Amino acid sequence: MKSLQTRLQFGLIALLLTGIFFAAISVYYKTQNELALMQDNALKQIALAFQSTLPWQHGGESVLLKKNQEQEEDNQEDDENLEYIGQIWDEKGSLILSTNNSKHIPLFNVNGYRSITTQQDRLRVFGLNTAHYHIEICQPTEARNIIAISAAKRALMPLLTIVPLLSITVWLLIYFLFKPLKKISAQLQNRDVFTTEPVSSQFVPKELKPLIHSLNSLLERLNNAIQQQQQLIGDAAHTLRTPLTALTLQTDILLRESTSSPQKELIYPLQEGIQRLNHSVDQLLTFAQQDIDKVDTNLELVALKPLIKSIICEFNSQALARSIDLGLTERTKLFVMGNEISLRTMMENLIHNALIYCPPGARVDISLTGENNMAMITVTDTGPGIALVDRERVFDRFYRGPNQNIQGTGLGLAIVKLIVEKHHGEIYLTDNPEGQGLRVVIELPSVKVNKP
Numbered sequence: 258m259k260s261l262q263t264r265l266q267f268g269l270i271a272l273l274l275t276g277i278f279f280a281a282i283s284v285y286y287k288t289q290n291e292l293a294l295m296q297d298n299a300l301k302q303i304a305l306a307f308q309s310t311l312p313w314q315h316g317g318e319s320v321l322l323k324k325n326q327e328q329e330e331d332n333q334e335d336d337e338n339l340e341y342i343g344q345i346w347d348e349k350g351s352l353i354l355s356t357n358n359s360k361h362i363p364l365f366n367v368n369g370y371r372s373i374t375t376q377q378d379r380l381r382v383f384g385l386n387t388a389h390y391h392i393e394i395c396q397p398t399e400a401r402n403i404i405a406i407s408a409a410k411r412a413l414m415p416l417l418t419i420v421p422l423l424s425i426t427v428w429l430l431i432y433f434l435f436k437p438l439k440k441i442s443a444q445l446q447n448r449d450v451f452t453t454e455p456v457s458s459q460f461v462p463k464e465l466k467p468l469i470h471s472l473n474s475l476l477e478r479l480n481n482a483i484q485q486q487q488q489l490i491g492d493a494a495h496t497l498r499t500p501l502t503a504l505t506l507q508t509d510i511l512l513r514e515s516t517s518s519p520q521k522e523l524i525y526p527l528q529e530g531i532q533r534l535n536h537s538v539d540q541l542l543t544f545a546q547q548d549i550d551k552v553d554t555n556l557e558l559v560a561l562k563p564l565i566k567s568i569i570c571e572f573n574s575q576a577l578a579r580s581i582d583l584g585l586t587e588r589t590k591l592f593v594m595g596n597e598i599s600l601r602t603m604m605e606n607l608i609h610n611a612l613i614y615c616p617p618g619a620r621v622d623i624s625l626t627g628e629n630n631m632a633m634i635t636v637t638d639t640g641p642g643i644a645l646v647d648r649e650r651v652f653d654r655f656y657r658g659p660n661q662n663i664q665g666t667g668l669g670l671a672i673v674k675l676i677v678e679k680h681h682g683e684i685y686l687t688d689n690p691e692g693q694g695l696r697v698v699i700e701l702p703s704v705k706v707n708k709p
Contacts, residue, residue: 262435269431270424277420281413288409296401297370300383300394303341307392308385311345342395353390362395372398437461441469453480497534504531558704559597561625561632562588568604569623572612580617583608587624591632592704595680603676606669607636607697615640619694632703639694648686677701 345354346364355362365373367384374380379398384391437460444456455473458466508528515521569585576583593600611621619639626633643651650656654671677684682701689696 262431266428266431269427273423273427274420277416277423281416284412284416285409288412289405292405292408293401296396296404297381297383300341300370300381300396301385303343303394304383304385304392307343307345307394308387311387311390340400344393344395346391346393348389362393364391365393366391367393437465441465453477453483501531501535505535556594557597558706559593559595559600561591561593561600561634564597564601565604565623565625565634568601568608571605572608575612576621579612579615581612581615582620583612584622585624586622587626589625589627591625591627592706593632593680593701594704595701599676599679603673603699604634606673607699610669611636611638611640614638627703630703631700634699634701635696637689637691637694637696639689639692642688642693642695643686651686652684673699 340357342360342362343354343356344352344362344364347353350364352364362380363375365371365382365384367373367382368386369384371382371384372379373382380395381398381401382393382395384393386392441456441461453476455476456469458469458473461469505528508524508531512521512524512528515524565585566588569583572583608621608623615621615638621636621638624633624635624637626635651670652674653667655667656671657667674684677699680701682699684697684699687696687698688694
């Protein structure tokens with residue numbers, strides 16, 4: 258559980274429940290103690306009531322005993338364990354009145370309160386001495402406990418009832434307090450990878466504004482660094498292009514004016530080296546331009562099938578020169594919303610990479626299919642492939658895998674991935690399902706076009 262919100266919710270609810278638990282224990286025992294005092298006072302009040310209503314002389318005992326027996330017959334269905342037992346003894350220690358003749362309670366000769374244990378029960382007894390009589394009022398401890406526990410439970414019910422309500426209140430309160438933070442997170446997640454605009458601080462709590470300010474400051478520094486990098490790459494490429502163009506013209510002139518074969522053999526490697534440098538500069542310029550451009554500002558409906566066919570035609574001569582079978586195997590009519598120049602650059606880099614890394618006699622198959630509203634472009638070759646550990650890093654700029662004898666800039670796949678991401682697509686590498694080689698898979702959101 259890594260969520261700060263969830264930890265805070267559970268922590269506060271646990272703290273709340275702990276407080277309520279100790280409060281409940283306190284209420285429970287306090288209620289029991291107060292009820293015990295009330296029950297003790299009831300014993301005393303009953304004894305005093307007995308004292309104030311002693312109407313007889315020595316000859317009146319039988320009348321009272323008779324009345325007591327009649328009262329017992331009326332209340333014989335009552336729970337005996339819950340009743341008070343009152344007894345009056347004379348000076349000789351003879352029982353002259355008992356409120357419950359079914360239970361034999363001996364004379365304890367208690368003056369005041371005392372807890373007494375007999376063979377049958379534990380009793381709470383209050384004794385009162387008068388001029389001619391001794392009064393004892395007893396109550397079973399079990400009955401006292403039942404009454405006390407019942408009263409304590411009733412006292413706890415409101416406290417226990419409010420627990421779910423307080424827990425839900427705490428949970429919802431923290432949820433709504435974290436809502437602005439979630440909105441900021443969603444705003445950042447929904448941003449394009451190339452977006453460095455400041456995050457809006459409108460309707461944001463003041464406690465979060467320093468965080469937003471720091472984040473915007475970071476985005477501003479990042480944007481400046483990206484612009485400086487792009488400017489450096491663009492300036493370097495433009496600076497190199499002018500002398501390279503002059504060198505290309507001079508080698509072409511030198512090659513035309515050379516008459517002997519040894520001289521031409523010396524010029525050909527120089528010409529190839531200049532061509533590689535030109536390609537590297539073009540790649541640098543392309544990468545810098547793609548990094549700057551926002552594809553969303555140049556959207557148009559692009560038909561992928563004719564675009565891919567035209568690019569294959571451009572590379573046919575290069576493929577034939579190296580005896581490589583280049584062709585389009587599947588050709589579904591699909592359309593995407595994007596920048597046609599960028600998509601052309603993407604396909605040119607993919608096909609160029611496949612041709613230069615495949616040995617003579619290899620095969621490069623390109624397919625265009627549609628699935629789940631996605632246009633799927635695959636470039637499958639029978640070349641050496643790319644090791645599994647290098648398949649993530651090959652998309653990094655200027656990265657070249659180990660043991661590479663082919664001259665290159667390390668920008669081809671970086672440019673491809675950049676264009677794919679700008680078109681809200683995905684690119685991944687897999688093995689050639691038919692054997693040796695590599696398969697590059699590109700998925701782009703397709704658009705349905707109604708035929709007129």
